[in-house]
Each structure stands twice: as structure tokens, then as C-alpha cells.
Amino acid sequence: MQRKPNDSTPRTLRPAPTLIALAVLALASACSTVSDDTVLLSQARSEQRAALADADTQALAPNELRLAGEALAQAEAARQRGDSLVEVDQLAYIARQRTGIARETGARKAAEARIAQAGAETDRMRLAARTRQADSATAAAAVATQEAAASQRDAASSQRDAAASQRQAEAAQRQAATSQRNANLSQQQAGDAERRNALLATQLRELNAQQTERGLVITLGDVLFDTGRARLRPGAAQNLQRLGSFLKEYPQRKALIEGHTDSVGAELMNQTLSAERAQTVMGSLLAMGVAREQLAAQGYGEGSPVAGNDSAAGRQANRRVEIVLSDESGAVKGR
Known part of the structure; x- marks a missing residue:
């Protein structure tokens, strides 16, 4: 039987997958100046960096990411030992495959989490809809009562609107008179500004x-x-x-x-x-x-x-x- 994570079975502490991968990438960077890399090894490094930068992969596929880091470390070690390019490429290919598995695992688990969350949200929305229906029925009864009172208020409002329309007409007349005065003033100010500018130009020439x-x-x-x-x-x-x-x-x-x-x-x-x-x-x-x-x-x-x-x-x-x-x-x- 598989033991639960909280049982008392002693376990060997392993370094975090992110730390392993970072260490491998640091070693790869340090070694990249010694000799030329193979294409597959360069691709394996690049894909490892992308996996490390992906939040879903780090959070949801730590074991797969650790295995990918270990595989890349083996490829880097083979390159350092001077193994044949074929052997280095084989190990780099394995590292790329494991990195792909880690990326796919993280994406799949993230999608599953989103689906589960969406289901819970759907249940919540259904409950909220039923609650709104009940509230709507209560509100409809209140609206009927309010409409009767509103009819009485509308009659009074019509009288007030008539008086307000009269006041607005009078205000419009006053506004028209004010606009005319402002237009005359603006025209006068424009003429004054033109004369001031002409005088200023004359003085500056002098x-x-x-x-x-x-x-x-x-x-x-x-x-x-x-x-x-x-x-x-x-x-x-x-x-x-x-x-x-x-x-x-x-x-x-x-x-x-x-x-x-x-x-x-x-x-x-x-x-x-x-x-x-x-x-x-x-x-x-x-x-x-x-x-x-x-x-x-x-x-x-x-x-x-x-x-x-x-x-x-x-x-x-x-x-x-x-x-x-x-x-x-x-x-x-x-x-």
C-alpha cells in the first residue's frame, strides 16, 4: 500500500527541482565558453529555462521538473567529460523530453484546476440565481404597491414640471442675453488684443x-x-x-x-x-x-x-x- 505523505516513514531529503535546474543552467553557462555546444544541448537548456519561468510547471509539476533538471545535468556532465557528440545528443534529447513532460503536466493540472473551479462557480451561480428569483417575486409585490404611490406622485410632478418649464424658458432668455453680451465682449477683447500686439511689435522694432x-x-x-x-x-x-x-x-x-x-x-x-x-x-x-x-x-x-x-x-x-x-x-x- 502506498504511504500517505504524512506517515512516519523516513524519507531522503531531495533538493528542490528549481534549485537543481538553476544549478545545472549555471554550470551550463559557465561551460559554454569551453567548447561549442551541440544544437540539441542548446535547445535542452533553452527549454529548461522556459520551464523554470513557467509558474504552472513549477507549482504543479515539481517532480517532473526535477527529473528534467537531472537529465540535463547528465547531458552537461557528458559534455564536460568529452563524451562523443552522439552520446551528448542522446542525453540532451532525454532532457528535452522530460522538460516537455514537465511542461505538459503543469499545463494539464492547471487546466484541471480551472475546470474544477469553474464547476464550483457554476454551482454558486445557480444558487445565486434561485435566490434572485425569490427576491424578484418579493420585489414585484413591493413594486405594485410603489406604482400606486408613484401615480399619485406623477400627478404632482406634472404640475411641478409645468412650473419648471416656465422657469427654464425664462432662464433661456436670460442666457441668450448673457451670450450676446459675452460675444460682444469677446469681440472687443479680440480687437484690444490685436491693437496691443501691434503696439508691442512697434515698440520692439523701436x-x-x-x-x-x-x-x-x-x-x-x-x-x-x-x-x-x-x-x-x-x-x-x-x-x-x-x-x-x-x-x-x-x-x-x-x-x-x-x-x-x-x-x-x-x-x-x-x-x-x-x-x-x-x-x-x-x-x-x-x-x-x-x-x-x-x-x-x-x-x-x-x-x-x-x-x-x-x-x-x-x-x-x-x-x-x-x-x-x-x-x-x-x-x-x-x-
């Missing part, structure tokens, strides 16, 4: 603003400062007046003031001079009434030339102050 990848940039040459100085020349503030007026008119826009120099002189001196000039321009705009939160200043020294410093014209082009204007949201793209 400021000589150029569209770049960083946005709108206004370049002020070396007309603001004397050579080596960070103090505005007499009358230079007038050159900034139009920019100050623009920023006050459009407070949502911000300006990044960047100072630049040529390469004449020490690099540290040029860095300091460019920063001081940017701060001077910002101070002049603040004095004109531009809000502090709209402005930022930064010196870049000789590090961002726009022309070569080997000619007087190139150096003059590099001695500049650039004003980078933000978009409508106030975002300024830095370097």
Missing part, C-alpha cells in the same frame, strides 16, 4: 530687439560707457529711457542684463568690469521706476564674444550690454 534662440535680445554697443569704466556716459541714460518705459508698460516681462567685454586686459578685470556695467544699467532702470523683481544682472567678461578680438571692429562688437527680454510668462532663457 528698441531694435532681435529674435534669437534665447528670445528677444536688445544689444547696446559700447556707447554707454567710456573705455575701462562702469559709469554711464553723460546722456547715456537717455538711450535706456525707451527700454525703461517698455518694462514699466509690460510689468509681466522680465529683463536679464548681461555685460560683455573684449579680450583686452586681464581676464579677471574684464569679468569684474562686465558685472559692474550690468549692475549700472540695472540701477539706471530702477531709477526710472522699473520694478526690482523684473530685473537681473550678470557679467560674462570676455567669455561670450560675438566677433573676433583680432581687429578693432571685432573688439568694438564684443564690448556690449545685452538685454534678454522674457516671454509673457516672465521666463528668461539663460546661457
Whole structure:
């Protein structure tokens, strides 16, 4: 008689089939660089990995999976010993067959479990259907009583609906009047926006603003400062007046003031001079009434030339102050 799993017969502990298979596959991977594999042995390894990755096979066919792992181990051992390719292929064929048996066993048992579960679900659904039928009969009696009361409510509801229809008609008239006012307002706003855009375009042209990848940039040459100085020349503030007026008119826009120099002189001196000039321009705009939160200043020294410093014209082009204007949201793209 076959003993039950919970009897007291001593049993030899065996390693889990998954661990055996994993160990075999690890050995196979380690050995794969020693010599070329046979096609059947490579296929046996691949099919073993697929079986290990299949949840049904691991859970429902552990013994078959263990036997498949042992068969693959024998094939790998034969390959390591240098047995003939025929013998290796025979063992690999057996490993593939056992792996297939494990996969088929897992699939069959999983299908049987699903069928059993489906039968239990069918019984439950039948019981639920009979319960619903009984509940439906009780509900039908209640519905008949409710319908009588509903007829009385319908009469009262009809009167309320008539009054509601009247109110809705009046509301529709008010809504139509509101829609007309909104349409007129939208048309007026569209005209205002068009005029503002035209005015903005005119002002930007007057400021000589150029569209770049960083946005709108206004370049002020070396007309603001004397050579080596960070103090505005007499009358230079007038050159900034139009920019100050623009920023006050459009407070949502911000300006990044960047100072630049040529390469004449020490690099540290040029860095300091460019920063001081940017701060001077910002101070002049603040004095004109531009809000502090709209402005930022930064010196870049000789590090961002726009022309070569080997000619007087190139150096003059590099001695500049650039004003980078933000978009409508106030975002300024830095370097």
C-alpha cells in the first residue's frame, strides 16, 4: 500500500527541482565558453529555462521538473567529460523530453484546476440565481404597491414640471442675453488684443530687439560707457529711457542684463568690469521706476564674444550690454 505523505516513514531529503535546474543552467553557462555546444544541448537548456519561468510547471509539476533538471545535468556532465557528440545528443534529447513532460503536466493540472473551479462557480451561480428569483417575486409585490404611490406622485410632478418649464424658458432668455453680451465682449477683447500686439511689435522694432534662440535680445554697443569704466556716459541714460518705459508698460516681462567685454586686459578685470556695467544699467532702470523683481544682472567678461578680438571692429562688437527680454510668462532663457 502506498504511504500517505504524512506517515512516519523516513524519507531522503531531495533538493528542490528549481534549485537543481538553476544549478545545472549555471554550470551550463559557465561551460559554454569551453567548447561549442551541440544544437540539441542548446535547445535542452533553452527549454529548461522556459520551464523554470513557467509558474504552472513549477507549482504543479515539481517532480517532473526535477527529473528534467537531472537529465540535463547528465547531458552537461557528458559534455564536460568529452563524451562523443552522439552520446551528448542522446542525453540532451532525454532532457528535452522530460522538460516537455514537465511542461505538459503543469499545463494539464492547471487546466484541471480551472475546470474544477469553474464547476464550483457554476454551482454558486445557480444558487445565486434561485435566490434572485425569490427576491424578484418579493420585489414585484413591493413594486405594485410603489406604482400606486408613484401615480399619485406623477400627478404632482406634472404640475411641478409645468412650473419648471416656465422657469427654464425664462432662464433661456436670460442666457441668450448673457451670450450676446459675452460675444460682444469677446469681440472687443479680440480687437484690444490685436491693437496691443501691434503696439508691442512697434515698440520692439523701436528698441531694435532681435529674435534669437534665447528670445528677444536688445544689444547696446559700447556707447554707454567710456573705455575701462562702469559709469554711464553723460546722456547715456537717455538711450535706456525707451527700454525703461517698455518694462514699466509690460510689468509681466522680465529683463536679464548681461555685460560683455573684449579680450583686452586681464581676464579677471574684464569679468569684474562686465558685472559692474550690468549692475549700472540695472540701477539706471530702477531709477526710472522699473520694478526690482523684473530685473537681473550678470557679467560674462570676455567669455561670450560675438566677433573676433583680432581687429578693432571685432573688439568694438564684443564690448556690449545685452538685454534678454522674457516671454509673457516672465521666463528668461539663460546661457
